[in-house]
Structure formats: C-alpha cells, structure tokens
Amino acid sequence: MxxxxxxxxxxxxxxxxxxxxxxxxxxxxxxxxxxxxxxxxxxxxxxxxxxxxxxxxxxxxxTRQDLLEALLADVYDGLAATGRELLVSPAPGEALTAWLRAFIARITVFPGMAASAVVSLQDERPGPAAASGPAVACRAMRDAGQALFARAQDAGDVPAGAVFTDALRLAGAIAVVTEREPAAADRLLALAATGLIPGKGAHGG
Missing domain, CATH: 1.10.10 (Arc Repressor Mutant, subunit A)
Incomplete structure (x- = not known):
C-alpha cells in the first residue's frame, strides 16, 4: 500500500x-x-x-455472550452508581440488602440475562479482555458492592466470616431461578437476609 x-x-x-x-x-x-x-x-x-x-x-x-455482556455493562455501571449512593446510608445492613435487591432486578430485564450475568461474574479473563468495557464495568460494580458489604460487616450487620463473593453468588442464583417472578425474588432475598444479617427478619430485630 x-x-x-x-x-x-x-x-x-x-x-x-x-x-x-x-x-x-x-x-x-x-x-x-x-x-x-x-x-x-x-x-x-x-x-x-x-x-x-x-x-x-x-x-x-x-459470541452471544460477548453481546450479552456488552448489554450488561450498562447495568453494571448503574449498579456501581447505586452502590456509591448507598454508602452514605445510616443503616449499612439495609443498604447492602437494597443493593442486592437492585442487582437482582436489573439483571432480570429479559429471560436469560441473569444466567449471562452469572457467567460474566465468574469470568476472570486475563489480557486485553480484562480491560474491555464490560470487564471494567463489572469490576466497578463488584467494588461498589464490596464497599457496601465491608461497611455492613464493620457495623456488625453481616457475620465476620461471610464474604462478599458468596453474597453476590447468592443474589445471582436467586435472579436465575426467579427471573419471571419478581415477588419471589424479594421473598427469597428477605429469607436469605435473615441469616445474612443477624437480628433482622425472623429474629424480630
């Protein structure tokens, strides 16, 4: 040329x-x-x-997953922003639960989206893929959720031995099995929160 x-x-x-x-x-x-x-x-x-x-x-x-993850990038950006807003909440445990509820709601916009989100959360690709828009958005979302989780843990609202990754996996699993039943998702998250946040829910806190 x-x-x-x-x-x-x-x-x-x-x-x-x-x-x-x-x-x-x-x-x-x-x-x-x-x-x-x-x-x-x-x-x-x-x-x-x-x-x-x-x-x-x-x-x-x-791949289809690449397309789905590109759509999820906007969702993750929104969840990161929501997480930052909730960091000023005077009730750390409730702020974490609110964020997990938002996470479930936003990855169930259409059937199959939650399953793709769960895959993207498990995918730790090295190299150029790690610097892609979806990967960056996913990390920002994770960081925001982790900050909420750590704050709730410091306040005694989350058990000392619990880890954020497990809470996120739990929310992802709830999203996958209830993507057509938003009310069921709320019930399951509330049920999980009674164990995740001592003194709440069934214990009448």
Whole structure:
C-alpha cells in the first residue's frame, strides 16, 4: 500500500464513527429482541433489526455472550452508581440488602440475562479482555458492592466470616431461578437476609 492508498484523517474518523454507529445500533436491536424473545433470540434477527449484516455483528461481538455482556455493562455501571449512593446510608445492613435487591432486578430485564450475568461474574479473563468495557464495568460494580458489604460487616450487620463473593453468588442464583417472578425474588432475598444479617427478619430485630 502506497501513501496515496492510505486513508486520510477525515476518512479514518468517518470509518470510526460508522463503527460506533453500527455497534450502538446492534446493542439497541439486541436489547429490543432479547426483551421480547429472551437471550436466545436469533442473532440474524438482531443484525437485520440493526440494519447490518451478520458478519458485522460477529466482528463487534464474536459470541452471544460477548453481546450479552456488552448489554450488561450498562447495568453494571448503574449498579456501581447505586452502590456509591448507598454508602452514605445510616443503616449499612439495609443498604447492602437494597443493593442486592437492585442487582437482582436489573439483571432480570429479559429471560436469560441473569444466567449471562452469572457467567460474566465468574469470568476472570486475563489480557486485553480484562480491560474491555464490560470487564471494567463489572469490576466497578463488584467494588461498589464490596464497599457496601465491608461497611455492613464493620457495623456488625453481616457475620465476620461471610464474604462478599458468596453474597453476590447468592443474589445471582436467586435472579436465575426467579427471573419471571419478581415477588419471589424479594421473598427469597428477605429469607436469605435473615441469616445474612443477624437480628433482622425472623429474629424480630
């Protein structure tokens, strides 16, 4: 390739803008399709709805899980912000429970989303993947939840031997089995909280 064949700066910017637009269209289409048909919705259908070819979808999102995690990144960003807001709560145990409730609600927007979230929470990929948007958002969400958990633990609202990872796994499991039953999710989390937060719930605290 000669220097005359190299794209000009303006052309590079146009290409990059087009790539960003395609990615945004794919995410919007995926959100619409998955909310209607669940996480197993046709990827060809997602591409058609976005107005691009299936090859373009796969260039942006090589696997279905990559696409789901990209959608989850916004969810994780929101949960991180919620966690930071709850850090000023005068009731650390209740703040942690409120955050876990929000976590369950936000990863059950469409069928199959919770299962993908659980996979992403278990995925500790090294290298470039660790610096990707979804991975960064997931870490920020974890950090916010961990801060709430540590604060509740320091206040005596969570047993000294408990670990945040287990609380998050428990919330993820509740989300997976109750994704079509929000009321059941609240009941199960309340039931879990009676053991997670001594002196509450069944003990009449």
């Amino acid at each position: 000669t220097s005359d064949d190299m794209p000009k700066p303006g052309q590079v910017r146009a290409i990059r803008a087009d790539v960003r637009r395609n990615r945004a269209r794919l995410l919007a289409a995926a959100a619409e399709m998955f909310e209607r048909d669940g996480a197993g919705a046709s990827l060809e259908g997602v591409a058609r709805l976005a107005g691009v070819g299936i090859g373009t979808l796969y260039r942006h999102f090589p």
